[in-house]
Amino acid sequence: MTAIIEARGLTKSYGKTPVLRGIDLNVQPGRIVGLIGPNGAGKTTAIKAILGLTAFDGELKVLGMDPRTERDRLMEEVCFIADVAVLPRWMKVSQAVEFVAGVHPRFDRKRAEEFLAKTDIKLDSRVRQLSKGMVTQLHLALILAIDARLLVLDEPTLGLDLLFRRSFYDNLLNDYFDKERTILVTTHQVEEIENILTDIIFIQHGKIALDAQMENLGERFTQLVPTAANVDAARALKPFYEREVFGRVAMLYDGRKEAELAALGETRAPSVTDLFVAMMQPAGAPAVSSKEAA
Amino acid sequence: MKTTFPMLIRREFWEHKSLWIAPLVWVGLITLFFNWAMLHVPDGSGHSGIKVDGRPVAEMSISGTELQHKLDVPEERKEGAFAVSYLAIFGLISVFMTIVVFFYLIDCLYTERKDRSILFWKSLPVSDTSVVLSKLAVAMLVVPIGVILLTAVTQLVNYLTALAILHGTIIGEIFPDWSFGAWLRSQAIALGVMLGGVLWYVPIAGYLMLLSAWAKNKVFLWAILPPIALPVLEKVFLQSNHVLDFLGQRFTGYIGLMKVDPNAFEAGDHERFPAVNDVYNAFHLSSVFTSAEMWLGVAAGAAMVFAAIRIRRFRDES
Numbered sequence: 034m035t036a037i038i039e040a041r042g043l044t045k046s047y048g049k050t051p052v053l054r055g056i057d058l059n060v061q062p063g064r065i066v067g068l069i070g071p072n073g074a075g076k077t078t079a080i081k082a083i084l085g086l087t088a089f090d091g092e093l094k095v096l097g098m099d100p101r102t103e104r105d106r107l108m109e110e111v112c113f114i115a116d117v118a119v120l121p122r123w124m125k126v127s128q129a130v131e132f133v134a135g136v137h138p139r140f141d142r143k144r145a146e147e148f149l150a151k152t153d154i155k156l157d158s159r160v161r162q163l164s165k166g167m168v169t170q171l172h173l174a175l176i177l178a179i180d181a182r183l184l185v186l187d188e189p190t191l192g193l194d195l196l197f198r199r200s201f202y203d204n205l206l207n208d209y210f211d212k213e214r215t216i217l218v219t220t221h222q223v224e225e226i227e228n229i230l231t232d233i234i235f236i237q238h239g240k241i242a243l244d245a246q247m248e249n250l251g252e253r254f255t256q257l258v259p260t261a262a263n264v265d266a267a268r269a270l271k272p273f274y275e276r277e278v279f280g281r282v283a284m285l286y287d288g289r290k291e292a293e294l295a296a297l298g299e300t301r302a303p304s305v306t307d308l309f310v311a312m313m314q315p316a317g318a319p320a321v322s323s324k325e326a327a
Numbered sequence: 328m329k330t331t332f333p334m335l336i337r338r339e340f341w342e343h344k345s346l347w348i349a350p351l352v353w354v355g356l357i358t359l360f361f362n363w364a365m366l367h368v369p370d371g372s373g374h375s376g377i378k379v380d381g382r383p384v385a386e387m388s389i390s391g392t393e394l395q396h397k398l399d400v401p402e403e404r405k406e407g408a409f410a411v412s413y414l415a416i417f418g419l420i421s422v423f424m425t426i427v428v429f430f431y432l433i434d435c436l437y438t439e440r441k442d443r444s445i446l447f448w449k450s451l452p453v454s455d456t457s458v459v460l461s462k463l464a465v466a467m468l469v470v471p472i473g474v475i476l477l478t479a480v481t482q483l484v485n486y487l488t489a490l491a492i493l494h495g496t497i498i499g500e501i502f503p504d505w506s507f508g509a510w511l512r513s514q515a516i517a518l519g520v521m522l523g524g525v526l527w528y529v530p531i532a533g534y535l536m537l538l539s540a541w542a543k544n545k546v547f548l549w550a551i552l553p554p555i556a557l558p559v560l561e562k563v564f565l566q567s568n569h570v571l572d573f574l575g576q577r578f579t580g581y582i583g584l585m586k587v588d589p590n591a592f593e594a595g596d597h598e599r600f601p602a603v604n605d606v607y608n609a610f611h612l613s614s615v616f617t618s619a620e621m622w623l624g625v626a627a628g629a630a631m632v633f634a635a636i637r638i639r640r641f642r643d644e645s
Contacts, residue, residue, distance in 0.1 A: 081643070084449075084450075086446075086449065086643065087643040088641065088643070104454075104640075105452060105453070105454040106452070108449075108450065108451060108452040108453075109452040112450065113446070113449075113450035114450070115443070115446040115447070115450070119443050119444055119445075119446040119447045120444065120447055121342070121439070121442065121444035121447065122442060122444075123341075123342055124341065124342075125341075128338075128341050131334075132334060132338055133451065135331065135333075135334030135337075136331040136334055136335070136451050136452065136453050137451055137452060138452070172447075
């Protein structure tokens, strides 16, 4: 199957500061990919490159098109929510629907209106009168009604309260996502989305630190809390990260058989949050650069 | 390909309400003022604004026929008054809308960057070329057409109200009849003057759009400071006036290009109104459209609009 996003050696600097240092990506259809990294890691820049909003070096095809030269056509099949603030504040809700209906060939106006009817948003309100959460709902209503192949979300729930965040992702899964569609979402709040993702990509200092499918994580990574006697033996197996919790040491391993580690203590599958914390450690802790053949 | 252009145009009027509210307020004021003035024209018994031979009509103690004879105006002069009033309304609306459009143009590619809504617009399948051209079309096509139409409506309203107000008065006797010929001819002149004006001012529109797309902030200052500062600097350091001459020509050269003859609007020695043909012949539109200077300006304007499109397409808003 052709990749939705295929990047090779994506590079970008702002002045002398490198932001992307040779990123490779391969996103397949029907996946929900989390692009996760700390602030300033290059997430937004990578997204902008994918959307043709910034210049870059390297090869990049999105839906088989080059975002640099075929942006107008590309945007017919790609949707994008930057963050809650970008809907124009002067616009009426009805105008937003009218406008998208007027310019987007794949917009289903009825669908957007049905979705809005389920919210507290009034059609004659202006965006500036809506709460932050409602603006996001409005944007989501517009996006969900567009028959697009790729949806790109850049910190879509930033600054929203928990209820809005939860319903945002619920709506996304229930009303939008299907096997034909692909979602690429960036966030620095991993725990928020880890249960909806099919793939995770960790990005740090402009490089990919981890690119893996969720279903393989458990097989590949193991967390071990060795018994006191086994700590040295456990270290000999080269964990890539260790930390102390309540006087006991927790170690993370990449590619060790669970059975082998279970002999030394208590094992479990690390959460994405655990992995994120481990891999985003500043210099000192060995960064694991690993690519997985998808 | 879906035709998105009409929607892009409508969008501009949603956002920039001043584009349609301001002219309506303005013609409302013009109409109010004009009718107020009419109401203060003599009604034969009351106070008077109009004078004959230096004396207020109301104070004259001569018979109606005598007065009528004094006020007798030939038809071509009445038509002249009709045409002048038409073109005066056109001028008042045009000058006002030039100011409105100035503010629209410096704002049109700037606000979307300031409030970051450009990321929303750019998430839709609308090319930067379409967006920028839609904004140019609003300023240089939709608004000018609106001015022409609004002139026609305003003139009609004011003509009818003046007719009603002056009915039965002495002034009513000499008030120009509705002249279909003069009406049509005046509109044709307004249209020509507008078309030439739009083409003449394209480079200034292009410059303002370019600034609007480019300036990080203070776009208003960018729009007005260089045209003021550059001539001053040139004068101070080089003791010459080339920039000033160039800018002066760009701002006011259009009037010179039309070779408008101001005397045409004056009444002859023994007449109260200018002759209608003098009014028509005061505008030399053919010299506008054959002017190389104007077409060079159009080319420069097109280049600046093109630059604005490129900036909107490739600028990285971070």
